Amino acid sequence: MKRILIDCRRLLCPMPVIRVQDAVEKLPDGAQVEAVCTDPGALIDIPAWSRINGHRLIETRNEDGEFILVVEVVHGRHQD
Secondary structure (H helix, E strand, O other): OOEEEEEEOOOOOOHHHHHHHHHHHOOOOOOEEEEEEOOOOHHHHHHHHHHHHOOEEEEEEEEOOEEEEEEEOOOOOOOO
């Protein structure tokens, strides 16, 4: 399984979501995007974007004031 890391530190809304969206468009089903964010708004925006677009949010955690969100890519169908 392919996982890419996206550094979204110091980026404010809507940039973390845009960075995740740009990465997801280039990846196959099953790949994962790990976004490291400092904007707490990403904890709302990225899960909402994932749900609306049929991708799976598989992990959210807080490490030393950074928010890490992992999205699994699902193209062409909605999540279960």
